[in-house]
Amino acid sequence: MNIKSKIVGLTLLSMISFGVVGCSNQSSNSSSQGQEATTDEAFIKDFEKSINKRWDDQNKLExxxxxxxxxxxxxxxxxTIKVLEDEIAALQKNKKGIKDKSLIKIADDYIKGVKIxxxxxxxxxxxxxxxxEEESDKLRKPALIAMVDDYGVKVKDAHQQNYKDFKxxxxxxxxxxxxxxxxxKLGREMTLEKSTGEFGDIEFTTIVENTSKLDFKSLSYKVQYKDKEGVVIADDIIYLENFAPGAKQKVKxxxxxxxxxxxxxxxxxxxTK
Incomplete structure (x- = not known):
């Protein structure tokens, strides 16, 4: 074999090797991504089965x-407790493999709500x-709605009224x-400036703004006054009325x-209104 043939042979060998490595990496990445998708989809299917089964079982018990x-x-x-425990067991089967962060939070909230x-x-x-009941509802019901609206979970016709009530x-x-x-958040960020009033009284004042889209009919805060040693010496209250979006109110x-x-x-x- 002459030198030119050797060079061509080595070049082809390098190209083949690179192609094999590239295909291997691509296959590995595709497999990894596919596994992630499969795990998330498996949980979604588990959720769909478990919520419908839970309602089936509850109806039978009732x-x-x-x-x-x-x-x-x-x-x-x-x-009833057995039905709830079975639902948790079904949901936890594929929960550890979830990659979607939003789905992880929804799963955690829902399962925590069932445990409560x-x-x-x-x-x-x-x-x-x-x-x-209040704690469970705050976690479980929004989680279920998110699973239906965002992840395509289907609720049986027999349980549509339950779902409408949930929504x-x-x-x-x-x-x-x-x-x-x-x-x-507004309470944490509220900074009142200390000053001396017209008659020598100490005053704490600030301007608060409703930067949310929520229309508050009323909103109140508990206030504790502390001395320089950190001892609570008195209590007070901040009361905001008709605190609509964009509204600003003075607090004194x-x-x-x-x-x-x-x-x-x-x-x-x-x-809220």
């Missing part, structure tokens, strides 16, 4: 409870039951969650106790 007089409250509660429902069924304390409640919950988030506080150096502000309550 029918049995209504018709079978020998079916005790204790047995009904135990069976289990605690709700275990307690006899009415106040705790109300608390657990109406989730809209209210999302609005409430958004209002809570904005109210808390006058502590009755002397020695107030700084304030701690926390959301008290709010009502």
């Amino acid at each position: 029918t049995k409870y209504a018709k079978d007089t020998s079916y005790s409250d204790e047995k009904y509660t135990k069976d 429902q289990i605690e709700l069924n275990k307690t006899q304390d009415t106040d705790l039951m109300i608390k657990y 109406e409640q989730a809209t209210v919950i999302n609005k409430s969650n958004g209002a809570q988030t904005f109210a808390d 506080l006058t502590p009755y106790e002397e020695g107030a150096e700084n304030l701690v502000i926390t959301t008290d309550w709010f009502e």
